[in-house]
Amino acid sequence: MKKQSIYRPSIGSVSLSAITGLYLVLFLNRTFWGKVHANLAAAPIAVAALYLAISVLFIAFVTAFSAKYVIKPVLIFLVLAASLAAWFTDSFGVLVDPDMIRNAMETTPAEANHLITPGFFLHIVLFSAIPTALILWVRVVHRPILKKLLWNSVTIIGCLLIFGAVAGAYSKDYAAAIRQHRDIVKSLNPVTPIVSATRYFVQAGKEARSVVRPVGTDAKVVPVMSLNKPRVTIIVAGETARAMNFSLGDYGRNTNPELQKRNVLYFPHTTSCGTATATSIPCMFSPFTRASYTHAKGSQNEGLMDVLAHAGIDVTWFDNNTGSKGAAARIPYVDLANSTDPRFCRNGECQDGIFLDRLDDWLNGVSKDSVLVLHQIGSHGPAYHLRYPKEFRKFTPECETAELSNCKDNEIVNAYDNSILYTDHFLSTVIDRLKARSDKIAAGLIYMSDHGESLGEKGLYLHGAPYFLAPEEQKHVPFLLWLDPDFTASMALDKACLAQSTNDPTSHDNLFHSVLGMMNVVTSVYEPKLDVFAGCKRAGPPGP
Ligand SMILES: [Zn+2]
Structure with missing residues (x-):
């Protein structure tokens, strides 16, 4: 029997990098762009220029990994990291700093289970499973090695030049907005989660090798006769x-x-x-x-x-x-x-x-x-309703799911208040x-x-x-x-x-x-x- 080969479209490695870069910028940074629009509302041209600057910066970064055997794992990793972080940042306003990574690392399976809601599942399918499947599906066309080095370098340098020009032109607007709202940069995805995870693991490694210093070894209780x-x-x-x-x-x-x-x-x-x-x-x-x-x-x-x-x-x-x-x-x-x-x-x-x-x-x-x-x-x-027995359902209606987006704010507060009551x-x-x-x-x-x-x-x-x-x-x-x-x-x-x-x-x-x-x-x-x-x-x- 003749083996039926699956149809796989071909795409150039730099093109795939550019598409992935744009996908990250435009689809997985809702919070970042929301903050940019809110804080630079008076400077619409600076906002438009920032879309260009961040896009070329991401394209330059992703293109740096555009090499045989490296490109697909890196792209998939970026998409997974960004879509995971986007869920928490866009739905809960949570910024993924090193402390947040520590929380994630120290969480228990029961705690984590509450975060795996139907909404989370749908988000992951739409924003990471489908793009990942597409990345796996396509056949990436690589240029011969020397040509590739040259072409990648030209792309990266070109992107960085555009970034530099835009950042320079509107530096005053950006600096003022960032100085007042440091959370703008902290919500850039997946830059923040990746930097935070790296910082967390470096720190955790150092701490694991250190010795605990005794404190208060001279302590004594004054007896009460x-x-x-x-x-x-x-x-x-x-x-x-x-x-x-x-x-x-x-x-x-x-x-x-x-x-x-x-x-x-x-x-x-x-x-x-x-x-x-x-x-x-x-x-x-x-x-x-x-x-x-x-x-x-x-x-x-x-x-x-x-x-x-x-x-x-x-x-x-x-x-x-x-x-x-x-x-x-x-x-x-x-x-x-x-x-x-x-x-x-x-x-x-x-x-x-x-x-x-x-x-x-x-x-x-x-x-x-x-x-x-x-x-x-x-x-x-988020599952406040699980924290107390039925007798403490005093404030109703209460949010009875961990999917907070399915509840009205007053239902969330009711469930929370019942937990305080308990x-x-x-x-x-x-x-x-x-x-x-x-x-x-x-x-x-x-x-x-x-x-x-x-x-x-x-x-x-x-x-x-x-x-x-x-x-x-x-x-x-x-x-x-x-x-x-x-x-x-x-x-x-x-x-x-x-x-x-x-x-x-x-x-x-x-x-x-x-x-x-x-x-x-x-x-x-x-x-x-x-x-x-x-x-x-x-x-x-x-x-x-
Ligand atoms: Zn706590």
């Missing part, structure tokens, strides 16, 4: 809760009905260190302030849990999230996110109720001063379990969310915007405290004084030093000015 029971602090590390949806702040809806009855101190002006879990959690637990924190410093130095352990305090971390991001690397750690308890868990993730039985067991076993971290799943999106219940339940043991322990609870969330404001969804661009919604987080009378006394704390100071600005910078303050730990790394309690402790040795 008059107290005949252990002191316990629960740190609840929240997830994606934003301050503006807490009625303990000034949210119009009552999303904190239970905490409101529990005599908590709420700090309404608290800002986060980062806008994503992978930045905020290690930063919160590090001895550094946001101004001095880098991911490398965080991973190369011990943190709060280590200092507490050096002081002889019992430390444990329960995680119902994507891990401690290094904060619990050297202490007892219990992963609850992979539990299978049907009361709380479904499809590889659990609601925060999963903590409670474990918490009871842990509290019953407390025999000395202890600190336990509960790292929540909280309000993690966190309100969860925190109150933890407080009640501590209260129930007041004969055996002196207890305190500190709650801080890792970052906020955009729920459609300014066209943004989710979180993870670069900090300097991030809106208030992503950086303003809830922070609250609850202390029982014996614990308050054991800190020599004037609670009325503390209540008066809650309106002062606070931030993630305060967590490390305030927990040391709560546990009466003295160490050379403790900075009283970052301890929210320090100004309200009575002088002299602590004691009731």
